[in-house]
Amino acid sequence: MEAKPGDIVEVVTKDENLKGTLMPSATGSIVVKLDSGYNVGIDQKNVKEIKILETLKTEKSPEYKMPEAKGLSTIVILHTGGTIASKVDYKTGAVVAKFTPEDIVKSIPELRNIANFKSVLVSNLQSESMRFGHYNLIAEAIVRELEHKPKGIIITHGTDTLHYTSAALSFMLENIDLPVILVGAQRSSDRGSSDAAINLISAARFIANTDFKGVAICMHASTNDDKCVILPGTKARKMHTSRRDAFKAINATPFAEVDYETGKVNWINKNFYRPFASFKLMPIDEKVKVGIIKTHTHTQPEDIAYFGNHKGLIVEGTGLGHSATTAFDEISKINEKSKAELAKIAKKGVVALTSQCIFGRVNMNVYSPQKELLDIGVIPGLDMTTETAFIKLAWLLSNYPVDEARKMMIQNLRGELVERTEFEEEI
């Protein structure tokens, strides 16, 4: 039997024997986490033998259903991994967590009064490893649950790309007729300061007690443990690396706040998604040629030309709707070459402009350089974040022809585009 990451092993080399937890390694060397907490990397050619002292206990079952309480609706929890599921990561140091789907539900007794829970393991990934293919896995898992008509679905997810996934599911689950709430945690569940339980309980209460439909995010409203916030799936973003209130609504208001003490839902904005026809799963093509370029003061024409064969490109510009594309003097002449490269891509595919600013709207009509971008076929990203615009573009190009995708980029499909609001000063 070959040793797997998470196993307790003894690695025998010609010089020494090392005991510890076998770690996943991408470099080809054998990495062992010693009891001291240190990781030791050993060149494979020096390893004589790896003895397995204790095999990793893996998931007993990928699916778990709690004993049912009468009169309560059912909520399905789809686990995808991340800090919220990293209870065991910290103990063993292993990234492949000994995580069983019932763990979280069992460890949070408050949940039992809110609903019946069914728990399904979809993946076990830190969210920085999530890719388009995972969105399809999650969406398919949701579709499988739909036939059982649950009250709603909670997706536990790492926080790094949670807003990418929430945007992806918003577009993919056309006419979804129930709430799909993504929940993450900034502190792992085995820590006293963990936000996992409060975020999960608040999401469950929101599902149980409201008629919300569509995709949203439930995370801490502030660094206090008193309230969670329900954020629109297409208009939110991780805005802090470590704070528990890292997720913020961008160019939008939260849908609601959930008071942890009282369980009360305070609506802020009831303008949520309403299905307009029958449900349809519209996947994202894992091979679609879309990319993001963050432009800056040293962007080279080659940087843009690299995307020459892309079907879609999001250009994160520097401000209201600019990107350096106009020559005003000798030095900035290079920007004109960049524009020429961009024009080539926009002619065949879809190029949309977003802003580094995150907050505010891309307006391509105020200054001449932006008008020149409009002239070469660049589409304004309006008030979408770079991430939402990117996911929307990937999804559009997976499901519609280029011409159609261009038009739909500036149409509001899932609440991703909001009319001018109090978030903007008039310009």
Added chain:
Amino acid sequence: MEAKPGDIVEVVTKDENLKGTLMPSATGSIVVKLDSGYNVGIDQKNVKEIKILETLKTEKSPEYKMPEAKGLSTIVILHTGGTIASKVDYKTGAVVAKFTPEDIVKSIPELRNIANFKSVLVSNLQSESMRFGHYNLIAEAIVRELEHKPKGIIITHGTDTLHYTSAALSFMLENIDLPVILVGAQRSSDRGSSDAAINLISAARFIANTDFKGVAICMHASTNDDKCVILPGTKARKMHTSRRDAFKAINATPFAEVDYETGKVNWINKNFYRPFASFKLMPIDEKVKVGIIKTHTHTQPEDIAYFGNHKGLIVEGTGLGHSATTAFDEISKINEKSKAELAKIAKKGVVALTSQCIFGRVNMNVYSPQKELLDIGVIPGLDMTTETAFIKLAWLLSNYPVDEARKMMIQNLRGELVERTEFEEEI
């Protein structure tokens, strides 16, 4: 005489005669702004003749000195263009503004009681066109003024890349012994709602009334016209496309607020730059091979391989210190290939990791995937913004060998790295 952008012209074609302002055009066609405000593009081959009705009045002089008032110190204003200097842009629609350096000073009588002003035109660019070469032009203009020992220097600048320039000047002006304050405006000076005058007056008062040294930004503190904020040059960022209070301190506090009514300076943080030796201009190489890649959930190994010949690369990761580089399943296997490409670049050059989150710190020791990045030589960007890390890396590689640059990336040189503060929750 050939017609130039800004000239009032009559364009004669076989079908019609069009009167208006000749606009700059990068597409090769003749663009005329009609009196109605509309731009009309005319294919050059259809143009029979362009009659100049009125030539553009260009700058009378690149330098202007107000009549001197005794007992007041001198502040030099270096004009680089942007919205703050776009008074005439709106009237004629021409991007090449009829801007004379004295215009702003003359139009703001309040300035005369604060200091004597000398005004120098360095460039006339919207800041999205600014490139490394412009930083050198600005820095050289500053050096020319230093010998006259002014009390301080104000740089008027477009807002889009103002924070890139403030970071660049922070590093380039080693041991600068006076205040260099960058001032922009979100509304042009000819509009009632313009923030130009208040920002300029506040910057002038801050220079005249304090002993501040180093590079900072002066912009509106809120959307009220009552206060301006003095932000650290290496720790600020444009965070809204259109609001007047678009600039925020990132992972830092402002140095001070300036009350517009009373002129009072309220210090928040006096921990500003202190020169430690004699002044030295350290330019940024206009040809240095540095880039930024914004990673996402569809990043391809080729996207990273593109930077294979770069000397420096900033990887904007997704969270606390991740970037998708570890394979946990079939789908995310591609991330391992990305890591291999990154390792190649990090071996020869400098690769630093920042975060999409903007707020918070890149910590590469919490999760295993990040440790793997450390192992291949990726340096944490710590609490620097992507933009400051990028400019710092470009500057380091312009002035130091690779080995030295690697070490200096994580050393605080200009206040760009701050100790753990109240801006972070403990993790």
